[in-house]
Amino acid sequence: MDIKTNYIDDIKIFEETSKLIWFLFFMVFLLFVPLFAGEYMVYMVSLTAIYVIVALGLNLLSGYAGQISLGHAAFMAIGAYSSSYLTVKLGLPFWFALPASGVITGIVGILLGIAALRLSGFYLAIATMAFAFIVDEVILNWVSVTNGANGIKLPGPSIGPLALKTDTQVYYLIIAITLIMIWAAKNITRSSLGRAFALIRDSETAAETMGVNLFKYKTIAFCISAFYAGIAGSLFAHFLKFISPSNFSLMDSIGFIIMILVGGIGTIPGSVFGAIFITFLPEGIRFLKDIFPFFVVETGLQGLVYGLILLVFIILEPTGLYGRWLIIKRYWENFPLK
Amino acid sequence: MSFLDIQGLSISFGGLRALEKVDLHLDEGEVHALIGPNGAGKTSLFNCISGVYKQTEGRIYFRSQEITGLPPHKVAMRGIARTFQNTELSPDMTVLDNILLGRHIRNRVGVFSRICFTASTRRQEIEDRKRAEEIIDFLELQAWRWAPVANLPYGIRKKVELARALVMDPELLLLDEPSAGMNLEEREDLIFWIEDIKEDLKITILLVEHAIQMVMEVSDRITVLDYGKVIASGPPQEIQQNPKVIEAYLGK
Numbered sequence: 145m146d147i148k149t150n151y152i153d154d155i156k157i158f159e160e161t162s163k164l165i166w167f168l169f170f171m172v173f174l175l176f177v178p179l180f181a182g183e184y185m186v187y188m189v190s191l192t193a194i195y196v197i198v199a200l201g202l203n204l205l206s207g208y209a210g211q212i213s214l215g216h217a218a219f220m221a222i223g224a225y226s227s228s229y230l231t232v233k234l235g236l237p238f239w240f241a242l243p244a245s246g247v248i249t250g251i252v253g254i255l256l257g258i259a260a261l262r263l264s265g266f267y268l269a270i271a272t273m274a275f276a277f278i279v280d281e282v283i284l285n286w287v288s289v290t291n292g293a294n295g296i297k298l299p300g301p302s303i304g305p306l307a308l309k310t311d312t313q314v315y316y317l318i319i320a321i322t323l324i325m326i327w328a329a330k331n332i333t334r335s336s337l338g339r340a341f342a343l344i345r346d347s348e349t350a351a352e353t354m355g356v357n358l359f360k361y362k363t364i365a366f367c368i369s370a371f372y373a374g375i376a377g378s379l380f381a382h383f384l385k386f387i388s389p390s391n392f393s394l395m396d397s398i399g400f401i402i403m404i405l406v407g408g409i410g411t412i413p414g415s416v417f418g419a420i421f422i423t424f425l426p427e428g429i430r431f432l433k434d435i436f437p438f439f440v441v442e443t444g445l446q447g448l449v450y451g452l453i454l455l456v457f458i459i460l461e462p463t464g465l466y467g468r469w470l471i472i473k474r475y476w477e478n479f480p481l482k
Numbered sequence: 483m484s485f486l487d488i489q490g491l492s493i494s495f496g497g498l499r500a501l502e503k504v505d506l507h508l509d510e511g512e513v514h515a516l517i518g519p520n521g522a523g524k525t526s527l528f529n530c531i532s533g534v535y536k537q538t539e540g541r542i543y544f545r546s547q548e549i550t551g552l553p554p555h556k557v558a559m560r561g562i563a564r565t566f567q568n569t570e571l572s573p574d575m576t577v578l579d580n581i582l583l584g585r586h587i588r589n590r591v592g593v594f595s596r597i598c599f600t601a602s603t604r605r606q607e608i609e610d611r612k613r614a615e616e617i618i619d620f621l622e623l624q625a626w627r628w629a630p631v632a633n634l635p636y637g638i639r640k641k642v643e644l645a646r647a648l649v650m651d652p653e654l655l656l657l658d659e660p661s662a663g664m665n666l667e668e669r670e671d672l673i674f675w676i677e678d679i680k681e682d683l684k685i686t687i688l689l690v691e692h693a694i695q696m697v698m699e700v701s702d703r704i705t706v707l708d709y710g711k712v713i714a715s716g717p718p719q720e721i722q723q724n725p726k727v728i729e730a731y732l733g734k
Contacts, residue, residue: 151611155604331599335607336591339583342572350570353532354650355558355587364593410574 155334157327162473174319178312190315190383192423193322194376199403199415200329201372206401207410208338209365210345211264215256215272216400218279219370221392223249223377228296228387229289238301238382242321245378246371253370257363276397283389295388298381318379325372329412332368341365342410402450406457408464417465425449483546485510485686486531486654491540492710493526500526502710504540508654513680513687515697518707519730524690525567527707528656531688532564533557544654559587563652565643567659567690573632577623577642578614580631584649585610610649617645621675636663644675648683655679657689661696669696676700698722706730 148154158164178186198216206212226245230236236244260271283290290296301308301317308314332338340361343351352358381387399422407418429449461468486508493501501523508514516524529535531542533554541550549557563584571580591606618624621641631639640663647655660676661669673696679685691697697704698718705715708730714721721727 151608151615152604154611155607328597331597331603335596335599335603336582336586336589336610337593337596339575339579340586342575342579343583346572346574347570349534349554350566352554353534353558353564354583354646355555357553357555368597 157330157334178315183311186311186315188423188427190311190318192420193318194380194383195400195403195419195423196322196416197325197376197379198373198400199407199419200325200412201369201376202400203404203409203411203415204329204332204341204372205365205369207404207414208333208345209341209362211260211362211365212269212401213272213369214269214394214397214401215276215279216369216373217392217394217396218276219249219253219373220377220380220396221279221283221387221389222252222370223374224381224387224392225283225290225296225377226374227378227381228298231382232296232298233289238299239303242301242375242378246374249374249377250367250371253366253368253373254363256370257366258359260366261359261362273394273397276394280389280392283392290389293389295386298385298387300385301379301382314383318383321375321379325375326412326416329372329415333412337364399450402454404464406453406464408466409462411464411466413469414464414466417469421465425453483543484508485545486688487543487546488527488531489541489543491527491530491537491542493530493535493537493539500710501530501537504707504710504712506705506712506715508686508688510686511680511684512702513676513689513700515689515691515701515704516707517691517694517697517704521709522707523710524707525658526710528564528658528688528690531557531656532562558650561651561653562656563647563650563654564656565640565647565658565660567662569636569639569643571631571639571642571646574630576628576630577626577634577645578618578628580642581614581617581623581645581649582610584646585613587650588613613649613651614645617648620648620678621645622671637665637668640664641668648679648685652685655685655687657687657691659690659692661691661693669693672696673700 153159158167174189177189198220202213202216223245226248227241230241230244231238256272256275260268263271284292301314303317308317340351340356343354343356344358344361344365348358351361380391384391403418403422404415405418406421407416408414457464484507486506488504488506491501491504492499504523504527506527516527518524526535530537533549533552533556536551541548543549544560544562547560549560552560572583588610589606591600591603596603618627621644623638623641623645626634626638626642631642634642640660644657644660661672664672676687676689677700680687689697689701701718703716704718704721706713706721706724706727713726713730714724716724
């Protein structure tokens with residue numbers, strides 16, 4: 145048990161030493177992944193890290209500020225295509241295109257936020273879904289920028305003159321950026337910004353009478369969330385080196401919601417856990433297939449397992465994997481006491 | 483002009499006149515109680531002052547400045563805090579975090595600075611925490627500091643809401659039935675706290691309350707509403723004797 149002696153201890157990133165130790169352990173693991181794991185594993189972890197960024201953004205918007213979004217794949221698409229336009233068509237360097245696509249997506253997020261200001265619940269879900277359809281149509285038809293349904297080829301990421309050639313180098317870049325995004329998300333949630341978001345979620349009337357400008361803060365929430373998706377989209381594009389509209393479907397948006405629900409809604413580690421779980425789920429299913437080839441044969445199994453997992457979590461574990469982790473941790477901390 | 487000046491305030495919902503030409507004047511430093519039977523328009527009046535409802539007619543002045551029609555967050559910025567009849571807290575957040583929410587209007591740090599958690603954000607957080615701890619001591623909430631609000635008894639939640647309003651460092655505090663859901667002991671404490679808020683924190687209080695005993699004990703002046711109209715206003719002893727008030731409460 146840590147003993148706190150001043151108020152700074154309560155607003156540290158790692159309030160408990162045990163959290164710091166887990167984090168460092170995880171970092172060392174990530175550092176050595178390319179050394180012991182195969183190319184495919186490096187690819188999977190990179191992809192997971194990109195999804196962690198989207199899940200973080202969605203969790204800030206939905207988990208904290210209480211505004212649901214079925215349009216996060218579209219935000220990701222905007223980030224990806226902005227980045228492709230900036231690098232391929234305008235020939236700008238990657239280190240500029242990455243934050244720029246985040247900002248462009250953030251601005252689109254502000255516009256959507258303003259448009260959806262008075263909506264909540266079902267209506268907001270439908271509105272954001274409609275937004276995603278519009279983005280999809282624009283991508284398909286704005287051929288001069290997006291190359292329509294044929295998709296677009298991109299260069300790999302580079303930092304200044306240094307082009308990141310191998311997948312391992314790109315892997316480290318993605319991990320570094322993901323860490324920055326986690327750090328920023330943690331800052332939001334431990335500052336008054338996160339508290340304002342939470343009060344908007346729980347009681348708009350109370351938030352207003354506490355002096356929270358609903359218009360401003362909801363728009364900020366949309367902007368930040370879209371920025372996250374935009375950064376992820378840009379990384380995604382340069383990581384795969386090819387994007388097409390099919391990468392950003394409604395199913396992907398739903399997948400992001402499943403990530404935060406399964407991982408733990410309204411928590412930072414929940415976004416990470418959820419992204420890992422959902423990205424590696426198909427691997428798990430494939431693994432099961434190898435062991436029990438007679439029981440697991442259908443190719444459509446993935447969707448079924450998705451649905452089943454979502455149901456189980458919503459009914460039995462609404463706090464998600466992170467909530468379960470906390471319960472287990474508390475149990476062992478207090479062991480053998482109850 | 484007095485501290486809070488409400489002139490000819492009316493509000494209707496469809497055909498229902500919830501408030502009709504209400505005049506109310508508050509002096510700085512007083513505890514003013516608003517009483518009346520259910521549906522008399524007490525909470526509607528609160529909602530008009532704090533900007534949640536838009537009145538149909540009338541004007542509200544706070545410290546000689548008009549606040550009629552201001553959105554709620556701007557009214558809060560002027561230094562008017564309120565609590566709710568049924569508590570409006572964040573159930574999953576701890577008592578401390580809920581109380582810290584009240585510091586929102588005192589925040590001077592920009593959004594970007596908070597995202598990066600700069601030194602100024604850190605200072606702001608510490609400053610807010612100190613104020614929150616002072617109020618936690620004041621209302622004796624130490625034992626509940628880290629408890630999620632959802633797990634707390636109703637009486638404690640009412641206290642948390644009061645604490646959240648107090649950390650705003652308001653000049654005017656609107657309390658909507660603060661004693662509802664409190665047990666006898668908590669009610670007695672509440673009487674002392676209201677006196678302390680008035681004496682030590684120098685906050686003017688407008689209070690809606692059903693517990694008449696308490697109202698008589700704590701308030702300097704009482705205004706009685708019935709069917710959206712002011713039927714009497716004055717010091718407690720006078721109100722107690724007023725035939726109109728007795729009629730409204732007990733019937734003829």
